[in-house]
Amino acid sequence: MTTLTLHDLNKVDCLRFLFDGAFDSGKGVEPELVPFLEALEEHAGDWMPTFVKTSRRRKYSRDAVWRAIEERRDDYGSSLGLFRSENPGVSLALSLGFTQEEPGLSVRLSVQPLSFFSEEKACLGIVALARAWASRYLAPHASAHSSADRQLTDSPAFGRDDATWKRDGFDKIYELFWLNIFGPKLVESVGRERMLSTPAHLVEELPNGSVLLVLWPTAAEFAGDEARVAQARAHVHLRPDLDFDKVLRTLRERSAALAPVEPRFHPDVAPFFSRMPDEFAISERQRKIAELNAFRPQPPEEWLPVAHPSDVTHPERVLESYDDLSEGLVALLHTEVPSIMKATPESLTDLDFHFWKTHFPERYTRDVLDGHTIPALGAYLGEVLVRRLGGTWVLRQKREESQVRVGTRVWLPFLRARRYMQSHQALLDCSLTQFFLEAARYRT
Template sequence: MKVLEFHGLKEDHLGLNFKGCFEPQVARETELEPLLLALEEHADGWMPDVVEGKRRRKYNRAAVWKALEEDRHERVTTIGLYRAEWPALDMTLRLWSPPLAPELDLTVKVKPLSVFAEQAHCRQFIEMVHAWASRYRVSYAAAHSADDAELAGSPRFGRDEKISRRDGVDKIYEVFWLNVFGPKLVETVGRERMLSTPAHRVEELPNGSILLVTWPTAADFASKEARLAQARAHAHLRPDLDFDTILSTLHERSAILAPVEPRFPPDLAPLLSRVVDRAPSYERQRRIAELNAWRPPEPEEWRPVDAALPSDVENVERALQQYRLYAEHLVALLHSEVPSIFEATPESLSDADFYFWREEFPKSRLREAIDEHAVPAIGAYLGEVLVRNLAGRWIPRQKLDEAQVLVGNRVWLPFVRARNYMRSRQSLLDCSLTYLYRVAERCRG
């Protein structure tokens, strides 16, 4: 049974983190029925249809109980709930049992965030959390844009990991779109102050927690109006903080997440688009802006044809065979990850560029192995692509760095390019194989 790929979709989502009290002595079906009932009633348009324990099943109550039983361990039981159709869902339910503190740990991620652009969908989501928080008392829970929460520093908020785990949310570090403040946080702030917060919805729950929603819809969290509401609520709950500073910080986050139109150099657009796709969604727009402003340095690994060094090898054919053997080493290295490497085309150069960048090859491999094996293989392969696609001709030399490929009125130094290319991860872009090829292509006439 297939489910939608969630993490491969590089866009924002609504994320809910909910940790509530759980009674391990009570039968699980009895204890969890209110949770599933609220989910089934209010998961408007994103209801899970797949349950996964040790295997996947179509969602129903019996499948949930079966999955919980299959994955039951001494201290923790975990199941996943997903969707087979758009929108995508990644939902995890964990039940922690003694000797650990008994707890119901629930994460809900719905993608794309635009599902919650309509008030009706958001009302249903709020009612679901209201039902959960009324039944399972929490210390703190929140739902918000996952990208914006990441920029806010959630869940550590600048604290050391050990301190963060020990203290949890011990004060109000941030006010998100939807918040549930447990009795201890309510006491810290003051119940009357919290209930008087300027917000879209503020409601006291039967167990002493308070539900607070800053704005009617989650998807437009970055709008000026929503940010103003968010800042007002935060400043009200934390009078020790400056309202203008809070609002300015929120606007800065909105600017980071604002859509940026890619304007990449045409020669490298296919490569840079893939580089951007690897960035987390909260960094995507900033990465696009950086690459829009970046321009690859012009290749320096060439000479005019009248400055070409003559071949100094005794057996030209043997030298050419050695270059082909080096190139085959690269094919052997990359063929499973980069199938196009067999083709020796400009497109295969772009695929190789992306592979080396993705793998952070210059720093993830031993420098000695790079210099002795990778550089000769990459240089020879680049030279072979120039020869095959641009009617180039090798001019072999005893020293690899002096070996040249004649294309038009220039000779290119592919082994020197390979050495420069492998200096660092950034040099994989600055000295890409693709860009040298495209410049050689333009200059051959």
Template structure:
């Protein structure tokens, strides 16, 4: 059964829930409220698939079966998903001794726009309220994934070790929906907590406090919702300046505002894929950066009149050597980048993206890059120029001096490959795609070589 996967291209509603459960009670009885409240309040996003060691259609029996399959001496964790829009990924996790006993829930529904209606948001809040009433929380929060990222959640500027040790031990941020555990409530002051200006503030039977800043979460970045969020945060943290909090929230809204891509035409196919890999909270900033960026004009060429003459005795053997080197790249990439077999311009873009995605200049040994990757990449680039632009190799004994004549220019593919493999940024600045497109334009102006 194929389930929907979450995408970086859309924002989501993310709930994090850290609570406790009664380990002395039978597990089915203890977790029944979790499932009952989920089934009662999941308006249009109810799980359809349960995953343990295999995937099954959701049912109570399938849930218990998956939990049994994944259970071990320190706890258990299973996945719940959907096959139809909206997408859902939900991971309930139980920690048992010697770990600190805990029921942790990570729940993400995409797209965030699904929660534009006040009633759907109210039902979500009721579900979290019911869970928090049954499983005493230290902290729970639901909010935009993108905005949580901009807020620095879950570390909030701390190192990972301190974050894991201390958790949400003070009011670092006020999200759309919040449940503050009794310890955190007492740290702030129960009276202050309960007098917070917000859409909904409710004391739960176990001493926790539920706080919702605004009726709907999908419009969290609106001026009105941000004002409500800032008022609640400043109230709970009187040591912080309200205007500073509000300005920070508006800055985050601006960073999330949609930006229309206007990428350099040669690089648009590659940059679109690079942007799609960015976290949702970074996506618009990356688009704006690439809109303002221009790849440097290729310098790895010289006029045909200044081409170095060949200095090899056997031209055919030299060209066969370049072909063999290019085949090394095909052998390296063929499983991840099947288009390399075609040696087309689009193959260069696919290779550019692969090397960027893998952070190749950083993740591989420099000696291996210089000795093997650079010659293979240079030869492959040269072969694409030859096959698609009617180019002709002018072999040289030194690889970096080898040239491909296209129109009234000779190109230095091995020099390009060396520059290309300097760093991750160099993969964009010296992309194979851009050199090819520039060579293509020049060839079109002057005709065949």
């Protein structure tokens, strides 16, 4: 069994349900939590979590939940995770606050992929679950929506500074999501009659005075134009101070930002670039793919048409020093980049990705980069040219002038390594992947 990590949840859009409700642990944790689990078991359906995780994993059961709560319990509260590794994947983080200052039940539920909620039948379960939880555990505000689109709203700050949003919370209707729960205080601030007359797919008053509002029948269709128009109308109804055209324009811009962009990376960097999109926030991924599609690497300049003759007296000692440098790089990075042990073209792409992902040139001082990383990387790059392209070293006393002859050209791996490690952008402009593929074209 595997759990959905934050990185996993960023790969594909998911339905994100955030719920913070009242929780009275003074009545006993189990009796207070039973209605929560009853609602989950009754309405989750095909996305019901299958196991419970704290320091260990257990197959889902009420008893497993009670044990997990006790394992993580302290004077302030307890927390646990409920997961489902099968499709659809589920991550439900549950935190319980036991102190009088911060009593509460906090839920962070993600169901992936969002496309699971393309049919209204699947959405009815989430609506029923929200209704049950909001009726039992009074929440000031809760919502379920596309994770990607939520990111574009700047939730939970909505443009406010940290101190302000942490102090005020969701004190007015900053944004409407696919599913919304408004607590009595928010309802009264808007006006109960106005709230209940909102033009939406579902508007329902709950027994405790909260209101459940669902904008559209299906969660997965939030970005369609009809759904956006409905979202704008409902928002402006609840916030008459807003301009409908401006709200709708913003929503359409968000939909455009999330519209799929087909990757069309330049072939000389495609092995590297194809691994990058998942590292961007899902809300900005399509824009980044478009930027990467437009990237055109400049042809490598680190080559010569004719080799400078070797000027070293003891070539075997120089090659041995290069081997030591290369082995030092392998020793340093073999855990993060296992393929580095093989010295293949794929290992160069893995290094490109690792250095870019970790912002390597920005993490270390120039003394470290110039004195250790760049020489080691140059030696390793040269070794790959020798082993995989049949290259031969042409050694020079000045290390940066040392060359590897491949076919009709000689290549300068140490010079490439220096330019490569100048900045985070240079990792793209001077990738190891591109350098190798260009050299391979001249192999005879």
